[in-house]
Amino acid sequence: MEFKKCERCGCFFLSESNVCENCSSKDNLEISKLRNYFENEVPATSVDSISIDTGITVKNLNRYLENEEFSKFSSKLNINT
Ligand SMILES: [Zn+2]
Known part of the structure; x- marks a missing residue:
């Protein structure tokens, strides 16, 4: 385990997730x-819409959209990566 910077709020925390x-x-x-939307x-x-x-x-x-479960949708979108 290491300190990570939260990808949402930017705070530092100790966890395996992002x-x-x-x-x-x-x-x-x-x-x-x-x-539900999909x-x-x-x-x-x-992505904008x-x-x-x-x-x-x-x-x-x-x-x-980087999640595996959305990959079939994200492959159809114009995503700047
Ligand atoms: Zn956060």
Whole structure:
């Protein structure tokens, strides 16, 4: 275990994950929102439009879309990596 900088709020914390405990609950909420979005709507073709539709920031979206479970969606999007 090492100190990491939270990718969401920038605070330092001790954990194996990429975000602190405070933010991981927010992350989980937004990830389930995103999961719903992909299940129920015709997904937008850009991260910007998904951000507008879901209210999730582009920065966070890019992070979630790196997850394995969203890879089939993210491969269709124009993501600057
Ligand atoms: Zn945080």
